[in-house]
Amino acid sequence: MEMRGYAPLRQICLAVLLVFLCSGYALADEVMLTNGDRLSGKIREVREGILTLETEYSEPIKLKFEAVLQMRSTEPVELHLSDGEVLKGKITSDSNRQVAVEAGPGREAVNVAFDNIAALNPVPKKPVTWKGNITLGGNLQDGNTDTMNISAGALAVRRSANDRFLINILYNKTEDNGERTAENTYGQLKYDYFLNPKWYLYLNIDMLSDEFKDINFRTSVGPGFGYQVWDEEARALGLEAGISYTSEDRDLAEDTDWFSARFAVNFLYKLFDRVVFADQFVIYPNLDDTGEYTLRNEAALVTDIGASWAFKLSNIWERNSNPGPDLKKDDFTWILGLQYSF
Numbered sequence: 001m002e003m004r005g006y007a008p009l010r011q012i013c014l015a016v017l018l019v020f021l022c023s024g025y026a027l028a029d030e031v032m033l034t035n036g037d038r039l040s041g042k043i044r045e046v047r048e049g050i051l052t053l054e055t056e057y058s059e060p061i062k063l064k065f066e067a068v069l070q071m072r073s074t075e076p077v078e079l080h081l082s083d084g085e086v087l088k089g090k091i092t093s094d095s096n097r098q099v100a101v102e103a104g105p106g107r108e109a110v111n112v113a114f115d116n117i118a119a120l121n122p123v124p125k126k127p128v129t130w131k132g133n134i135t136l137g138g139n140l141q142d143g144n145t146d147t148m149n150i151s152a153g154a155l156a157v158r159r160s161a162n163d164r165f166l167i168n169i170l171y172n173k174t175e176d177n178g179e180r181t182a183e184n185t186y187g188q189l190k191y192d193y194f195l196n197p198k199w200y201l202y203l204n205i206d207m208l209s210d211e212f213k214d215i216n217f218r219t220s221v222g223p224g225f226g227y228q229v230w231d232e233e234a235r236a237l238g239l240e241a242g243i244s245y246t247s248e249d250r251d252l253a254e255d256t257d258w259f260s261a262r263f264a265v266n267f268l269y270k271l272f273d274r275v276v277f278a279d280q281f282v283i284y285p286n287l288d289d290t291g292e293y294t295l296r297n298e299a300a301l302v303t304d305i306g307a308s309w310a311f312k313l314s315n316i317w318e319r320n321s322n323p324g325p326d327l328k329k330d331d332f333t334w335i336l337g338l339q340y341s342f
Contacts, residue, residue, distance in 0.1 A: 002279045004283070008167050009184065013050060015338070017149055021024065021299060023142075023294075027028075027113075028040040028041060028042070028074065028077075029043045029053070029071070029072060029073045029074055030070075030072045030172075031043065031051065031053055031063065031068055031070070032068070032069050032070040032071070033063070033067050033068060034067050034068070034069045034184065035067075037101065039053055039055075039061065039063075040053035040055070041053045041054050041056070041061070041111050041120075042054040043071060043072075043073055043077065043120065044060065044121065045119070045120055045121040045123075046117060046119055046120035047119050047120075047122055047123075047124065048065065048122055049064065049065050050062050050064065050065060050301040051063045051064075051065045051068055051071075053121075059247075063218050067112070067118075068097075068114070069095060069097060070094065070097075071091065071093055071099065072092045072093065072096060072116070072313075073090050073091045074090065074104075075090065076088055077089070077090070077091060077120055077121055078092055078120065078121050078122070079091070079099075079101060079112065079117055079119075079120055080117070080119040080120070080122055080215070081112065081116050081117060081118060083115070083116070084089060087104070087110060087112070088101075088102045088104055088106050088109050088275065089101045089102040089103070091104045093114075095113040097113065097115070097200075098111050098112070098113055098114070099111070099113075099114065099117070100112075101155040101239045104248075107342075112236070112282070113205045115139060115207040122286045124205075125161070128159070128160045129156060129158070129341075130156050130157070130158050130312065130342075131156070131157055131158075131159070132154065132155045132156035132167075132214065132230065132341070132342060133154070133155055133339050133340060133341040133342065134152075134154045134339070134340050134342075135151070135152070135153040135154070135155070135312055135335075135337040135339040136152055136337055136338055137150075137152075137312070137335045137336050137338065138150035138337075139232050139336075139339025144260055146178065147174070147175065147176050147177075148171070148173075148174070149172075150172075150173050151170070151171065151172050151173075151292070151335045151337060152170075153168075153169060153171070153261075153337075154168075154292070155167070156168075157167050157219075159254045161194075162193065162194055163191065163192060163193050163194060163329050164190075164191070164192040164194070164200075165190070165191050165192075166188065166189070166190040166191075166192075167184070167188070167189060168187065168188040168190075169185070169187045169188075169279070170183075170185070170186045170316075171185045171189075171270050172184055172185075172264075172335070174331055176282045179193050180311075181212075182212055182333075183210075183212070184208070184209060184210035184211075184212070184294075185205070185207075185208070185209045185210075186206075187204040187206075187207040187208075187209050188204070188205065188206050189202070190202060190204045190205070190308075191203050191204075196312065197227070197228070197231075198227055198228050198229075199225065199227055199228075200225065200226050200227075200228065201223065201224075201225050201226075202222050202223065202226055202242065202342070203221075203222075204218070204220075204221070204222065204223075204224070204242070204244070204262070205219065205220070205221045206218075206220040206221075206222075206244075206282070206296075211251070213320070213323065213327060213331075214250050214251050214252050214253055214324060214327065215248060215249075215250060216249040216250060216251050217248075217249045218246065218247070218248045218249070219246065219247050219282070220244045220245070220246040220262075220284060221244060221245055222242055222243045222244030222245055222258070222272070222314045223243070224239070224241055224242015224243065224244055224260060224262055226238055226239060226240040226241075226264075227239045227240075234267040234270040235268060235269050235270065236266065236267070237265075237266070237267050237268075238264075238265070238267075239264075239265060240262070240264040240265075240266075241261070241262070241263050242261070243259065243260070243261055243262060243287075244260050244261070244262045245257070245258075245259055245260075246258055246260055246284065247257075253324050253325075254288060256264055256278065258286055258287070258288045258289070259286075259287045259288060260284040260285055260286050260287050260288075260293070261284070261285045261287060262282065262283075262284055263282070263283050263285075264280070264281060264282040265279070265280075265281045265282075266279075266280055267279045267280075268282075268304065274303055274304040275301065275303050275304075276288045276301075276302045277299075277300070277302075278299070278300045278302065279297065279298070279299045279300075280296075280297070280298045281295070281296075281297045281299075282296050283295040289322075291321070292321050292322050293319075293321050294318075294319065294320050294321070295317075295318070295319045296316070296317070296318050296319075296327065297315045297316070297317045297318075298314060298315070298317075299314065299315050300312055300313065300314035300315075301313045301314075302339060308340055308341045309339070309340055309341075310338075310339045310340075310341065311336070311337075311338065311339070312335070312336070312337050312338070312339040313334075313336050314335045314337075315332065315333070315334055316331075316332070316333040316335070317330065317331070317332055318330070318331045318333075319331075
């Protein structure tokens with residue numbers, strides 16, 4: 001008879017457990033597809049046309065958003081609309097691919113068509129910042145040999161989801177027994193606008209000043225298009241083609257200008273854990289005089305030594321197929337420097 005006293009208690013416990021389980025199921029988000037399938041779980045996000053649903057019984061499920069007929073959330077979500085408006089609140093929807101967002105502070109409930117939803121719970125975008133490096137290098141010999149070489153360079157890149165801006169500058173100077181034997185400054189300004197993750201349009205400006213090549217100032221400017229084969233931290237490869245207008249201010253020879261094509265390759269590859277190889281190649285075939293061209297290739301090995309510092313060994317090859325009287329076609333520059341990245 002005493003055991004019977006526990007029956008009501010057991011029934012109460014079972015009822016509480018049943019209510020708890022049912023409430024947990026009821027509180028789950030729900031997604032209904034156009035084919036009639038229903039899925040429950042947690043609506044994590046909608047991004048780039050894909051709805052991600054987290055469940056307790058499998059890995060996150062990826063669903064094409066165009067295949068979703070209805071969806072309901074038990075917690076507030078953040079809806080980003082195609083016109084830039086952002087709505088926050090719990091959502092329910094009907095069979096017409098319309099979502100109702102509950103009333104929020106200062107506004108009433110809003111109905112939004114699925115086609116006007118750009119994203120749901122998107123990952124906050126990282127602020128766009130400048131990244132790059134500063135390199136200082138050179139050597140000094142005194143005694144039987146009196147030579148000095150200094151080099152200073154800086155590279156800065158600003159990259160967002162839609163565009164990229166680059167600033168590059170390099171200065172070299174060499175003295176032998178107190179007499180200058182080389183001094184030049186190279187600069188580059190470049191803007192890329194991405195049409196999609198692979199293709200982009202660019203506007204590029206190359207500048208060069210080199211007294212020993214009889215170039216007071218050379219400017220090459222022009223548009224083109226590029227294709228980003230890889231764009232990763234450990235490897236990058238970009239191919240570019242375009243046209244350019246070049247103007248050359250000379251000291252001894254006559255000033256000149258011409259139109260040329262522009263072909264460029266930008267390559268980076270992480271060889272080892274702390275060693276990166278980079279190469280930037282650009283060639284300007286002259287469109288006015290077939291067979292004439294100028295090119296510049298900068299190859300570098302960068303070895304990380306920690307705390308944003310690295311050793312950098314670079315070789316710069318510059319070639320002018322028609323340099324002028326008493327001038328050589330090729331110039332090679334080796335630079336060993338200390339690089340700081342920011």
